[in-house]
Amino acid sequence: MSKISKSNKLDNDEQIIAGIKTGNSIALDTIYQLYYPSIEHMITQNNGSEDEAKDIFQEAVIVLYDKVSKGNFELSSKLKTYLYSICRRLWLKQLNRAGFGSSDISGYEDSLVDDDDIEKHQELDKKFDQMEQAMNLIGEPCKTILHDFYIENHSMQDICEKFGYTNTDNAKTQKYKCLQRLKKLFFTQ
Template sequence: MNNLLHIERDQELLQGLAIDDDKSLKAIYLENFPMIARMVQQHNGSEDDAKDVFQEAMIILYEKVQEGDFVLSSRLKTFLYAVCRRLWMKKLQGAYREGPLAAETEDSIPVEDTLEAHAEKDLQFRKMEESMGKIGEPCKTILEDYYIHRKSMQEIAERFGYTNAENAKNQKYKCLMRLKKLFFAQQ
Protein backbone atom coordinates (compact mmCIF):
# COMPACT_ATOMS: atom_id res chain seq x y z
CA MET A 1 0.00 0.00 0.00
CA ASN A 2 1.59 3.29 -0.96
CA ASN A 3 1.90 6.32 1.28
CA LEU A 4 -0.99 8.22 -0.35
CA LEU A 5 -3.36 5.35 0.41
CA HIS A 6 -2.13 5.32 4.04
CA ILE A 7 -2.79 9.05 4.35
CA GLU A 8 -6.26 8.71 2.83
CA ARG A 9 -7.04 5.79 5.14
CA ASP A 10 -5.87 7.74 8.19
CA GLN A 11 -8.02 10.72 7.18
CA GLU A 12 -11.07 8.47 6.75
CA LEU A 13 -10.52 7.00 10.21
CA LEU A 14 -10.22 10.46 11.75
CA GLN A 15 -13.39 11.62 10.01
CA GLY A 16 -15.16 8.54 11.31
CA LEU A 17 -13.85 9.24 14.81
CA ALA A 18 -15.15 12.82 14.54
CA ILE A 19 -18.70 11.54 13.96
CA ASP A 20 -18.46 8.81 16.63
CA ASP A 21 -18.34 5.96 14.11
CA ASP A 22 -17.72 2.71 15.98
CA LYS A 23 -16.17 1.08 12.90
CA SER A 24 -13.45 3.74 12.75
CA LEU A 25 -12.75 3.38 16.46
CA LYS A 26 -12.49 -0.40 16.12
CA ALA A 27 -10.22 -0.11 13.06
CA ILE A 28 -7.90 2.30 14.85
CA TYR A 29 -7.73 -0.10 17.80
CA LEU A 30 -7.11 -3.22 15.70
CA GLU A 31 -4.46 -1.55 13.53
CA ASN A 32 -2.55 0.17 16.33
CA PHE A 33 -3.00 -1.50 19.71
CA PRO A 34 -0.65 -4.47 19.07
CA MET A 35 2.23 -2.04 18.37
CA ILE A 36 1.47 -0.11 21.56
CA ALA A 37 1.19 -3.30 23.62
CA ARG A 38 4.64 -4.39 22.40
CA MET A 39 6.15 -1.01 23.23
CA VAL A 40 4.69 -0.94 26.76
CA GLN A 41 5.61 -4.57 27.46
CA GLN A 42 9.18 -3.95 26.26
CA HIS A 43 9.40 -1.18 28.86
CA ASN A 44 8.31 -3.07 31.98
CA GLY A 45 4.55 -2.84 31.46
CA SER A 46 1.72 -5.32 31.18
CA GLU A 47 -1.03 -5.68 28.61
CA ASP A 48 -3.40 -3.95 31.04
CA ASP A 49 -0.95 -1.04 31.26
CA ALA A 50 -0.91 -0.91 27.47
CA LYS A 51 -4.71 -0.85 27.37
CA ASP A 52 -4.78 2.05 29.84
CA VAL A 53 -2.18 4.02 27.91
CA PHE A 54 -3.88 3.35 24.59
CA GLN A 55 -7.24 4.41 25.99
CA GLU A 56 -5.72 7.68 27.25
CA ALA A 57 -4.15 8.29 23.84
CA MET A 58 -7.47 7.62 22.13
CA ILE A 59 -9.16 10.16 24.41
CA ILE A 60 -6.50 12.72 23.48
CA LEU A 61 -6.96 11.94 19.78
CA TYR A 62 -10.75 12.05 20.09
CA GLU A 63 -10.65 15.44 21.83
CA LYS A 64 -8.30 16.84 19.19
CA VAL A 65 -10.52 15.58 16.36
CA GLN A 66 -13.63 16.99 18.05
CA GLU A 67 -12.03 20.45 18.19
CA GLY A 68 -12.23 20.45 14.40
CA ASP A 69 -8.89 22.09 13.62
CA PHE A 70 -6.66 19.07 14.19
CA VAL A 71 -4.22 18.45 11.33
CA LEU A 72 -2.47 15.11 11.29
CA SER A 73 1.10 15.83 10.19
CA SER A 74 2.27 12.21 10.29
CA ARG A 75 0.82 8.74 9.93
CA LEU A 76 -1.90 8.04 12.48
CA LYS A 77 0.07 5.12 13.90
CA THR A 78 3.11 7.37 14.35
CA PHE A 79 1.00 9.94 16.19
CA LEU A 80 -0.55 7.31 18.47
CA TYR A 81 2.82 5.69 19.09
CA ALA A 82 4.35 9.03 20.11
CA VAL A 83 1.45 9.91 22.42
CA CYS A 84 1.42 6.44 24.01
CA ARG A 85 5.17 6.45 24.45
CA ARG A 86 5.08 9.84 26.13
CA LEU A 87 2.20 8.74 28.41
CA TRP A 88 3.97 5.51 29.33
CA MET A 89 7.26 7.25 30.10
CA LYS A 90 5.40 9.71 32.35
CA LYS A 91 3.74 6.79 34.17
CA LEU A 92 7.12 5.12 34.66
CA GLN A 93 8.59 8.34 36.00
CA GLY A 94 5.68 8.76 38.40
CA ALA A 95 5.96 5.18 39.64
CA TYR A 96 9.70 5.43 40.20
CA ARG A 97 9.98 9.11 41.07
CA GLU A 98 12.31 8.44 43.96
CA GLY A 99 14.45 5.90 42.14
CA PRO A 100 17.03 6.36 39.42
CA LEU A 101 14.78 4.88 36.70
CA ALA A 102 13.04 8.18 35.90
CA ALA A 103 16.21 9.94 34.80
CA GLU A 104 17.46 6.88 32.95
CA THR A 105 14.17 6.42 31.13
CA GLU A 106 13.91 10.02 29.98
CA ASP A 107 17.50 10.07 28.75
CA SER A 108 17.50 6.67 27.11
CA ILE A 109 14.30 6.93 25.08
CA PRO A 110 13.82 10.35 23.48
CA VAL A 111 10.49 10.31 21.67
CA GLU A 112 11.75 12.29 18.68
CA ASP A 113 14.44 9.70 18.00
CA THR A 114 11.91 6.93 18.41
CA LEU A 115 9.53 8.59 15.95
CA GLU A 116 12.30 8.95 13.38
CA ALA A 117 13.37 5.35 13.89
CA HIS A 118 9.75 4.18 13.65
CA ALA A 119 9.20 6.18 10.45
CA GLU A 120 12.42 4.80 8.99
CA LYS A 121 11.46 1.21 9.87
CA ASP A 122 8.02 1.79 8.36
CA LEU A 123 9.66 2.98 5.13
CA GLN A 124 12.03 0.00 5.10
CA PHE A 125 9.15 -2.45 5.62
CA ARG A 126 7.22 -0.87 2.73
CA LYS A 127 10.30 -1.17 0.50
CA MET A 128 10.76 -4.80 1.52
CA GLU A 129 7.09 -5.51 0.86
CA GLU A 130 7.44 -3.96 -2.59
CA SER A 131 10.59 -5.98 -3.28
CA MET A 132 8.90 -9.20 -2.19
CA GLY A 133 6.06 -8.40 -4.59
CA LYS A 134 8.54 -8.11 -7.46
CA ILE A 135 10.73 -11.12 -6.71
CA GLY A 136 8.40 -13.72 -8.19
CA GLU A 137 7.95 -17.40 -7.52
CA PRO A 138 9.35 -19.70 -6.19
CA CYS A 139 11.66 -17.19 -4.46
CA LYS A 140 8.88 -15.39 -2.67
CA THR A 141 7.46 -18.58 -1.17
CA ILE A 142 10.89 -20.00 -0.30
CA LEU A 143 11.86 -16.85 1.61
CA GLU A 144 8.49 -16.60 3.33
CA ASP A 145 8.62 -20.28 4.30
CA TYR A 146 12.09 -19.93 5.75
CA TYR A 147 12.00 -16.49 7.40
CA ILE A 148 8.34 -16.04 8.28
CA HIS A 149 6.96 -19.55 8.71
CA ARG A 150 10.27 -20.87 10.12
CA LYS A 151 10.29 -24.01 7.98
CA SER A 152 13.45 -26.05 7.82
CA MET A 153 15.53 -26.39 4.66
CA GLN A 154 14.50 -30.05 4.49
CA GLU A 155 10.79 -29.08 4.50
CA ILE A 156 11.43 -26.51 1.78
CA ALA A 157 13.40 -29.02 -0.28
CA GLU A 158 10.51 -31.48 -0.10
CA ARG A 159 7.90 -28.84 -0.95
CA PHE A 160 9.76 -27.62 -4.04
CA GLY A 161 11.20 -30.93 -5.17
CA TYR A 162 14.88 -30.21 -4.53
CA THR A 163 17.04 -33.31 -4.16
CA ASN A 164 18.27 -32.29 -0.70
CA ALA A 165 18.32 -29.52 1.89
CA GLU A 166 21.65 -28.19 0.62
CA ASN A 167 20.18 -27.51 -2.84
CA ALA A 168 17.22 -25.73 -1.20
CA LYS A 169 19.69 -23.68 0.85
CA ASN A 170 21.57 -22.66 -2.30
CA GLN A 171 18.30 -21.62 -3.96
CA LYS A 172 17.29 -19.65 -0.86
CA TYR A 173 20.63 -17.84 -0.99
CA LYS A 174 20.13 -16.95 -4.66
CA CYS A 175 16.62 -15.71 -3.87
CA LEU A 176 17.93 -13.66 -0.97
CA MET A 177 20.56 -12.05 -3.21
CA ARG A 178 17.85 -11.25 -5.80
CA LEU A 179 15.66 -9.72 -3.07
CA LYS A 180 18.60 -7.71 -1.76
CA LYS A 181 19.26 -6.37 -5.24
CA LEU A 182 15.60 -5.35 -5.68
CA PHE A 183 15.48 -3.78 -2.21
CA PHE A 184 18.63 -1.70 -2.63
CA ALA A 185 17.64 -0.62 -6.15
CA GLN A 186 14.86 1.38 -4.43
CA GLN A 187 17.31 3.39 -2.29
Protein backbone atom coordinates in the same frame (compact mmCIF):
# COMPACT_ATOMS: atom_id res chain seq x y z
CA MET B 1 -11.88 -4.91 21.61
CA SER B 2 -13.87 -6.86 19.09
CA LYS B 3 -12.48 -8.08 15.82
CA ILE B 4 -14.18 -6.49 12.86
CA SER B 5 -14.42 -7.81 9.37
CA LYS B 6 -12.61 -6.26 6.41
CA SER B 7 -15.85 -4.73 5.15
CA ASN B 8 -16.38 -2.92 8.45
CA LYS B 9 -12.88 -1.44 8.57
CA LEU B 10 -11.91 1.99 7.32
CA ASP B 11 -9.11 1.91 4.77
CA ASN B 12 -6.93 4.91 5.56
CA ASP B 13 -6.04 7.52 8.18
CA GLU B 14 -8.21 10.21 6.58
CA GLN B 15 -11.28 7.95 6.73
CA ILE B 16 -10.54 7.14 10.37
CA ILE B 17 -10.21 10.83 11.30
CA ALA B 18 -13.40 11.64 9.37
CA GLY B 19 -15.12 8.75 11.16
CA ILE B 20 -14.10 10.13 14.55
CA LYS B 21 -15.46 13.55 13.58
CA THR B 22 -18.83 12.05 12.63
CA GLY B 23 -19.01 9.69 15.61
CA ASN B 24 -18.66 6.54 13.52
CA SER B 25 -17.86 3.67 15.93
CA ILE B 26 -16.11 1.77 13.13
CA ALA B 27 -13.36 4.42 13.28
CA LEU B 28 -12.55 3.57 16.89
CA ASP B 29 -12.82 -0.18 16.22
CA THR B 30 -10.37 0.24 13.34
CA ILE B 31 -7.92 2.16 15.54
CA TYR B 32 -7.96 -0.62 18.13
CA GLN B 33 -7.63 -3.37 15.55
CA LEU B 34 -4.78 -1.76 13.62
CA TYR B 35 -2.73 0.02 16.26
CA TYR B 36 -3.27 -1.54 19.68
CA PRO B 37 -1.08 -4.64 19.09
CA SER B 38 2.10 -2.62 18.53
CA ILE B 39 1.39 -0.48 21.60
CA GLU B 40 0.77 -3.56 23.72
CA HIS B 41 4.05 -5.04 22.50
CA MET B 42 5.99 -1.85 23.25
CA ILE B 43 4.61 -1.61 26.80
CA THR B 44 4.87 -5.29 27.71
CA GLN B 45 8.47 -5.31 26.49
CA ASN B 46 9.22 -2.32 28.74
CA ASN B 47 8.14 -3.40 32.24
CA GLY B 48 4.40 -3.20 31.56
CA SER B 49 1.38 -5.48 31.65
CA GLU B 50 -1.47 -5.99 29.18
CA ASP B 51 -3.80 -4.04 31.48
CA GLU B 52 -1.36 -1.13 31.60
CA ALA B 53 -1.08 -1.25 27.81
CA LYS B 54 -4.88 -1.09 27.50
CA ASP B 55 -5.02 1.89 29.88
CA ILE B 56 -2.25 3.78 28.06
CA PHE B 57 -3.80 3.09 24.65
CA GLN B 58 -7.22 4.21 25.91
CA GLU B 59 -5.67 7.48 27.15
CA ALA B 60 -4.02 8.03 23.76
CA VAL B 61 -7.30 7.39 21.92
CA ILE B 62 -9.02 9.90 24.22
CA VAL B 63 -6.31 12.48 23.44
CA LEU B 64 -6.81 11.84 19.71
CA TYR B 65 -10.60 11.96 20.03
CA ASP B 66 -10.46 15.26 21.96
CA LYS B 67 -8.13 16.87 19.42
CA VAL B 68 -10.21 15.68 16.44
CA SER B 69 -13.48 16.73 18.11
CA LYS B 70 -12.23 20.30 18.54
CA GLY B 71 -12.18 20.55 14.75
CA ASN B 72 -8.72 21.98 14.14
CA PHE B 73 -6.75 18.71 14.12
CA GLU B 74 -4.42 18.12 11.18
CA LEU B 75 -2.56 14.84 10.95
CA SER B 76 1.00 15.59 9.85
CA SER B 77 2.25 11.98 10.03
CA LYS B 78 0.77 8.52 9.89
CA LEU B 79 -1.89 7.93 12.52
CA LYS B 80 0.09 4.93 13.76
CA THR B 81 3.14 7.16 14.40
CA TYR B 82 1.01 9.76 16.15
CA LEU B 83 -0.65 7.24 18.50
CA TYR B 84 2.64 5.43 19.16
CA SER B 85 4.28 8.73 20.12
CA ILE B 86 1.51 9.62 22.55
CA CYS B 87 1.61 6.14 24.09
CA ARG B 88 5.39 6.20 24.40
CA ARG B 89 5.28 9.59 26.17
CA LEU B 90 2.53 8.43 28.52
CA TRP B 91 4.36 5.17 29.26
CA LEU B 92 7.68 6.93 29.93
CA LYS B 93 5.90 9.24 32.36
CA GLN B 94 4.28 6.28 34.11
CA LEU B 95 7.59 4.41 34.32
CA ASN B 96 9.28 7.47 35.72
CA ARG B 97 6.54 7.91 38.36
CA ALA B 98 6.81 4.21 39.28
CA GLY B 99 10.54 4.51 39.81
CA PHE B 100 11.60 2.52 36.74
CA GLY B 101 12.99 5.57 35.03
CA SER B 102 16.41 7.09 35.29
CA SER B 103 17.44 10.68 34.81
CA ASP B 104 17.84 9.81 31.13
CA ILE B 105 14.12 9.08 30.78
CA SER B 106 13.07 12.34 32.38
CA GLY B 107 15.38 14.10 29.93
CA TYR B 108 13.62 12.40 27.05
CA GLU B 109 10.25 13.34 28.49
CA ASP B 110 11.15 17.00 28.13
CA SER B 111 11.51 16.51 24.38
CA LEU B 112 8.12 14.76 24.23
CA VAL B 113 5.98 17.46 25.77
CA ASP B 114 4.24 18.55 22.56
CA ASP B 115 2.03 15.76 21.22
CA ASP B 116 1.78 17.45 17.83
CA ASP B 117 5.53 17.63 17.23
CA ILE B 118 5.95 14.34 15.38
CA GLU B 119 9.45 15.16 14.17
CA LYS B 120 10.68 15.22 17.74
CA HIS B 121 8.98 11.89 18.38
CA GLN B 122 10.59 10.36 15.32
CA GLU B 123 14.02 11.70 16.32
CA LEU B 124 13.55 10.25 19.78
CA ASP B 125 12.59 6.89 18.30
CA LYS B 126 15.78 7.02 16.24
CA LYS B 127 17.82 7.68 19.39
CA PHE B 128 16.13 4.80 21.20
CA ASP B 129 16.94 2.54 18.24
CA GLN B 130 20.56 3.73 18.29
CA MET B 131 20.77 3.05 22.02
CA GLU B 132 19.29 -0.41 21.51
CA GLN B 133 21.87 -1.13 18.79
CA ALA B 134 24.67 0.11 21.05
CA MET B 135 23.39 -2.11 23.89
CA ASN B 136 23.38 -5.10 21.53
CA LEU B 137 26.98 -4.37 20.49
CA ILE B 138 28.38 -3.81 23.97
CA GLY B 139 28.45 -7.48 24.92
CA GLU B 140 28.42 -9.21 28.27
CA PRO B 141 28.74 -8.62 31.17
CA CYS B 142 28.28 -4.91 30.38
CA LYS B 143 24.87 -5.34 28.77
CA THR B 144 23.49 -7.16 31.81
CA ILE B 145 25.16 -4.85 34.34
CA LEU B 146 23.72 -1.72 32.70
CA HIS B 147 20.31 -3.33 32.20
CA ASP B 148 20.17 -4.53 35.81
CA PHE B 149 21.22 -1.15 37.21
CA TYR B 150 19.35 1.30 34.96
CA ILE B 151 16.31 -0.69 33.83
CA GLU B 152 15.70 -3.19 36.65
CA ASN B 153 16.90 -0.76 39.38
CA HIS B 154 19.09 -3.39 41.05
CA SER B 155 21.46 -2.11 43.71
CA MET B 156 25.22 -2.18 43.29
CA GLN B 157 25.28 -4.78 46.08
CA ASP B 158 22.95 -7.04 44.03
CA ILE B 159 25.15 -6.60 40.96
CA CYS B 160 28.28 -7.25 43.02
CA GLU B 161 26.83 -10.56 44.25
CA LYS B 162 25.44 -11.58 40.85
CA PHE B 163 28.77 -11.11 39.06
CA GLY B 164 31.05 -12.15 41.90
CA TYR B 165 32.86 -8.84 42.42
CA THR B 166 34.80 -8.60 45.68
CA ASN B 167 33.05 -5.37 46.72
CA THR B 168 30.61 -2.76 45.46
CA ASP B 169 33.42 -0.36 44.54
CA ASN B 170 34.70 -2.89 41.99
CA ALA B 171 31.17 -3.32 40.65
CA LYS B 172 30.79 0.49 40.37
CA THR B 173 34.09 0.73 38.52
CA GLN B 174 32.96 -1.96 36.08
CA LYS B 175 29.59 -0.23 35.58
CA TYR B 176 31.39 3.04 34.90
CA LYS B 177 33.66 1.37 32.32
CA CYS B 178 30.63 -0.26 30.69
CA LEU B 179 28.80 3.07 30.56
CA GLN B 180 31.81 4.71 28.89
CA ARG B 181 31.92 1.90 26.29
CA LEU B 182 28.19 2.29 25.69
CA LYS B 183 28.54 6.06 25.20
CA LYS B 184 31.39 5.50 22.76
CA LEU B 185 29.32 2.97 20.77
CA PHE B 186 26.26 5.23 20.81
CA PHE B 187 28.06 8.33 19.61
CA THR B 188 30.06 6.58 16.88
CA GLN B 189 26.93 5.27 15.17
